[in-house]
Amino acid sequence: xxxxxxxxxxxxSACGTKPxxxxxxxxxxxxxKPEPGEVRLSPELQKIADLATAEVERRNVPxxxxxxxxxxxxxxxxxxxxAVIDGRVVKVFVNIGDRVxxxxxxxxxxxxxxxxxxxxxxxxxxxxxxxxxxxxxxxxNRDRIRRLLNLKAxxxxxxxxxxxxxxxxLAGIEAARLEVQRTRMHLEEFLEVGAEDxxxxxxxxxxxxxxxxxxKAPAAGIVISRTISSGSVAKPGDDLFVISDLSSIWMxxxxxxxxxxxxxxxxxxxxxxxxxxxxxxxxxLTRTGDQLDPATRTVQARIVLANPRGDLKPEMYxxxxxxxxxxxxxxxxxQESVQEMNGHSIVFVANGPDKFRARPVETGPRAGASIAIxxxxxxxxxxxxxxxxxxKSEMLKSTLVEE
Numbered sequence: 001x002x003x004x005x006x007x008x009x010x011x012x013s014a015c016g017t018k019p020x021x022x023x024x025x026x027x028x029x030x031x032x033k034p035e036p037g038e039v040r041l042s043p044e045l046q047k048i049a050d051l052a053t054a055e056v057e058r059r060n061v062p063x064x065x066x067x068x069x070x071x072x073x074x075x076x077x078x079x080x081x082x083a084v085i086d087g088r089v090v091k092v093f094v095n096i097g098d099r100v101x102x103x104x105x106x107x108x109x110x111x112x113x114x115x116x117x118x119x120x121x122x123x124x125x126x127x128x129x130x131x132x133x134x135x136x137x138x139x140x141n142r143d144r145i146r147r148l149l150n151l152k153a154x155x156x157x158x159x160x161x162x163x164x165x166x167x168x169x170l171a172g173i174e175a176a177r178l179e180v181q182r183t184r185m186h187l188e189e190f191l192e193v194g195a196e197d198x199x200x201x202x203x204x205x206x207x208x209x210x211x212x213x214x215x216k217a218p219a220a221g222i223v224i225s226r227t228i229s230s231g232s233v234a235k236p237g238d239d240l241f242v243i244s245d246l247s248s249i250w251m252x253x254x255x256x257x258x259x260x261x262x263x264x265x266x267x268x269x270x271x272x273x274x275x276x277x278x279x280x281x282x283x284x285l286t287r288t289g290d291q292l293d294p295a296t297r298t299v300q301a302r303i304v305l306a307n308p309r310g311d312l313k314p315e316m317y318x319x320x321x322x323x324x325x326x327x328x329x330x331x332x333x334x335q336e337s338v339q340e341m342n343g344h345s346i347v348f349v350a351n352g353p354d355k356f357r358a359r360p361v362e363t364g365p366r367a368g369a370s371i372a373i374x375x376x377x378x379x380x381x382x383x384x385x386x387x388x389x390x391x392k393s394e395m396l397k398s399t400l401v402e403e
Contacts, residue, residue: 037357037358037395038351038355038356038357038358039348039355039356039357039358039391039394039395040354040355040356041354041356041391041394042354043353043354046354046387049387049390050386050387051384051386051387051390052384052385052386052387053350053382053383053384053385054333054334054337054382054383054385055380055381055382056331056332056333056373056377056378056379056380056381056382056383057331057332057333057370057379058329058330058331058332058379059329059330059331059332059367059370060328060329061328061329061330061332061367061372062323062324062325063323063324063325063328064321064322064323064324064365065255065256065259065262065263065321065322065323065324066319066320066321066364066365067253067254067255067256067259067298067301067319067320067322068253068254068317068318068319068320069251069252069253069254069300069303069317069318069319069320070251070252070315070316070317070318071249071250071251071252071273071305071312071313071314071315071316071318072249072250072251072252072314072315073224073242073244073246073249073250073314074244074245074246074248074249074250074304075250077219077221077244077245077247077248078221078224078242078243078244078245079217079218079219079221079242079243079244080239080241080242081106081215081216081217081218081239081240081241081242081243082215082234082236082237082238082239082240083109083213083215083234083235083236083238083240084190084191084213084236085109085111085113085114085191085213085236086111086112086113086233086234086235086236087109087110087111087113087213087233087234088109088110088111088231088232088233088234089107089108089109089228089229089230089231089232089233089234090107090108090109090110090212090230091107091108091212091230092106092107092226092228092229092230093105093106093107094106094107094223094226094241095223095226096223096224096225096226097222097223097224098222098223099220099221099222099223100217100220100221100222100223100243101217101220102217102218102219102220103216103217104216104217105214105215105216106214106215106216106217106223106240106241107214107215107228107240107241108209108212108213108214108215109212109213109214109215109234110211110212110213111191111212111213113191113213114187114191114193114211114212114213117183117186117187117191118187118195118196120183121180121183121184121186121187121195124176124179124180124182124183125180127176127179128173128176128177128179128180130176131169131172131173131175131176132173134169134172135166135169135170135172135173137169138162138165138166138168138169139166139169141162141165141166142159142162142163142165142166145158145159145162146159146162183195191213192213192214192216193210193211193212193213194210215234215240215241217241217243218243219243219245220245221243221244221245221246222243222244222245222246223241223242223243224242224243224244224246224314225239225241225242226240226241227239227240227241228240228241244314246307246310246312246313246314247306247307247308247310248304248305248306248307249304249305249307249312249314250302250303250304250305251269251271251283251302251303251305251318251320252300252301252302253269253300253301253302253303253318253320254293254296254298254299254300254301255288255298255299255300255301256297256298257292257297257298257299259324260288260299262324262325263285263288263301263322264285265285265286265287265288266284266285266286267284267285267322267323268282268283268284268285268322268323269282269283269284269285269303269320269321269322270282270283270320270321270366271283271303271305271318271319271320271321272318272319272320272321272366273312273316273317273318273319274316274317275311275316276311277335278335278369280321280366281305281306281307281312282305282306283303283304283305283306283320284303284304285301285302285303285322286302286303286304287301287302288300288301288302289301303320321365321366330364330372330373330374331372331373331377331378331379332367332370332371332372332373333347333370333371333373333377333383333385334369334370334371334385335366335369335370335371336385336386336388337383337384337385337388338361338363338371338388339388339389339392341358341392341396344360345360345361345362345363346358346359346360346361346392347359347361347373347376347377347383347384347388348383348384348388348391348392349377349381349382349383349384350381350382350383350384356384356391358391358392358395359376359377360376361373361374361375361376361377362374362375362376
């Protein structure tokens with residue numbers, strides 16, 4: 001029985017089904033991941049995105065001097081507006097950015113000087129009236145003594161004394177008239193308020209226009225600074241407003257020391273700002289400074305720019321290019337191929353039909369729609385022009401996915 005059992009087990013083992021072997025799976029194609037700084041875009045997507053490339057060109061171009069700087073208001077057309085008296089601000093009518101006309105009221109001040117000046121004016125008028133009464137009395141007295149002298153009832157000495165008193169009275173009238181005129185002009189021309197108190201104003205009411213001194217714009221322009229508000233105190237010498245005519249604007253450019261001998265007043269300049277990178281503004285260098293900055297080894301130059309549409313704003317950063325004379329070779333690419341990334345300029349170089357690598361570059365002066373490349377590229381390489389921003393977006397997207 002034992003032998004049978006062993007035989008049966010051996011038979012079953014020999015006749016048993018073999019385990020099925022799994023069929024080999026077809027090999028999967030593993031797509032290589034783009035290397036860091038590389039973007040891959042299929043020819044189909046390139047066509048949809050209307051991607052275009054251009055060859056890095058070597059050109060012979062005029063040499064220029066580049067200088068960085070900032071825009072400031074034209075000081076010859078800028079006015080600081082202050083108060084002529086101590087006072088409390090009652091009303092403010094304009095804000096920063098408002099356009100104002102010459103003579104427009106910007107604010108109104110209440111000041112005790114107005115009431116004191118009106119009091120002085122009234123006293124001057126009273127004194128003038130007293131002097132006129134005195135003149136009338138001395139004139140009548142002179143005439144009376146003259147008649148008495150004709151009747152031999154008065155002496156010549158008495159007549160001379162009467163005429164002297166009349167002359168003094170006339171001089172007093174003239175002095176009183178001058179004081180009335182002075183106090184009235186102080187009110188009407190200096191403080192620019194009425195000389196007389198308004199009969200309908202109640203005591204203690206100081207916010208009427210007739211009782212407040214106006215702060216007026218000395219010229220037309222735009223309010224670029226305001227330092228007061230209702231209730232604040234103003235003093236003579238304080239700059240309450242700054243008004244500037246921004247139809248022209250200055251660039252203060254820092255000219256490197258080595259280029260000082262190559263610039264002169266009257267030179268034309270092309271100025272670029274970040275807000276309008278592809279649009280040069282034409283200006284003229286009018287003045288160079290007399291002192292070198294020892295820290296930066298630069299001298300300040302003033303470039304005057306026309307700004308009829310107001311596109312240029314004070315405190316914008318700007319770059320000026322001035323023709324230095326002569327020509328030199330440089331590599332150029334279309335401006336649209338240069339992108340800003342993390343504060344650096346990059347271009348995308350075509351490394352194959354679907355591969356584009358970001359390359360940091362150092363840019364130089366512009367020439368029309370092109371920009372010079374000082375380092376980072378070689379002549380003959382192809383860079384992406386139209387569609388460079390798309391590649392930049394794709395690279396940023398892949399960087400965020402990895403993170």
